[in-house]
Amino acid sequence: MERRSFLRGAVVGTSAAAFGFTLWQGAASAAPAQPGAGPYGALGAADANGIRLPAGFTSRVIARSGQKVGSTSYTWHNAPDGGACFADGTGWIYVSNSEINPSGGASAVRFDSSGTVTGAYRILSNTRQNCAGGRTPWNTWLSCEEVSLGYVYEADPYGVNAAVQRPAMGRFKHEAAAADPVRRVVYLTEDETNGCLYRFVPAAWGSLSAGTLQVLVAGSATSGSFTWANVPDPDGSPTVTRDQVSGAKRFNGGEGCHYANDTVWFTTKGDNRLWQLNLASNTYELAYDDSLVTGGSAPLTGVDNVTGSASGDLFVAEDGGTMDICVITPDDVVAPFLRITGQSGSEICGPAFSPDGRRLYFSSQRGTSGSSSGGITYEVTGPFRA
Template structure:
């Protein structure tokens, strides 16, 4: 079946790296730097917890769109989808639909026997849930992932020798494994559409930052995820915080059980303390490392790495347990906490920090999967172990939607 989104006009150019790069419309990547409106760090103080236990700035509201094990109701009891939302929701992203609606995709960080994989919630143009369905099954501990410019979802297994699976958010095509992206404890992946490269994080205490160089394009004209070169980042000797990256080929990206793990195959490569979320925006990829509570920026054109936040040295260390990450229209980073104070924290281009929201009473949980609707007016995320029935943070997960004056802070 032909997707409506496949008809979007796009073309490829040859980048300076020698690989095909995707040029797409401004609905996906703003090719010029936006004019910045007021930063999301100026939303104001968080108010008292609402009836869902969420603290928000004035003018914002929240609702539950799904909770683990429950059917997602459409608009009448006789028109409900039979699909039950998955447990332990993790990384997520949104995708536009032809009718003006959108889809929110979410991973399930549990073993395949208990569900696992990834699922999707479909909304109409008014934001009403109209469908829910599975897009990936039979996989294990799917943590975060990443959206592609050609409208697929890359779901990452966070297990030893884990793989990446390419999924169709629209539910029309079967998910496909992408072993060329490597076997390791995957966390997340981001696509640089200008250079035609993928960047991947690894959730190990001595994990690596990887880059995948596709072998050209596939038959559909998208980046080839079946054949390419997996590389690992190496900073200059003596530097572990910033500097220029050298990319070194990984000799065996798909090691067997008794073979050398991917992260240990290139001794000169740089270790990162627990790679977590990663997101591309305007010529850079931003990623987090949980072991040292850092947020990093890699300029993908210059291959230069620097820290944009470090809890150990920050003048305002309100962000800990760094995990999933996304980017708002104005370029602000939104970082979700795994534990910490159960916040989503905004970091603006000047390095200012402010909490966007806080979940109260779910300290045993973590916030996962932050993603804006395509028009930037709604924010989706989950409390991975939130309990919708009895409250607290020892349940199987709740997925929320936040609405408010986000568009007043959008770039113009």
């Protein structure tokens, strides 16, 4: 099963049940993805926000680190990172992590049905270097600490319930999470040069208070079959989780993670790869590798966060590179979708679509200043493919 084997109707976010889109299965085609003409056309000149976009798309700034969000009294956090959107009545909420240590945490911005900012608030505090994470099918945000023996925290994007630490999900250098409502598990990436890919099997679906942490076991090749093995001591002490199971497959700097109908995609920054797990067949392969690009330079480098759209397109953000968000289509074509100019000392984080799929949110973690206090969170609106 290859790249186009994922279901083209993949929903926005990390859960295939997130917003209830209709799904359909594509046919197999060649992998990994290669450069080509993207579905949205060439990038235009930089707009007033310094963002190059295809025709028909516009950008706006939603929040800046250290400044009040819109007309609210809430000050946006430093170093905005991983994010996700949640439906909220006729509007929606965008959640964003803060990758600083100490204090970290996560904040939320609330929008009404027209996209107007109506509120902003804190949903997680007093944690460490919250990098990426993922949403759950029961509408909570999993915020992951990217530190040695870090935790996953489950936070309420609506700001009603207090965040809860989830130690059963393992203590390691967490990066991203993606929920699989079919197998009732959560996949977890590890940001280590010799890291692993994990899945957490809750004792009861809908609760992350108890369960079993497992690690992917496979050969050293870039494709093949895999199995899962239990991690004996998820607390990572005295032996770190990645060294507890013989045959655990190593990945060079696990980053973003996205699930859509029997497929998991996750990125590794150390080798600029996008990996694909075909869960129905228990096989894995490369969906993209910049070193395997033929006929020209690689359009996507510094691979980081990844999300998906209702059309089945994947959107991969760059940490460095040319500060692009690139699109990878079901036809295995990779092309720039947008480019942030004048911010070479930053990285793009937290891409996530609004529930209706018409708006894409993301952040430049260090903005034009190159400092964590210079973060900028954006929204792009336009004719995204349905």
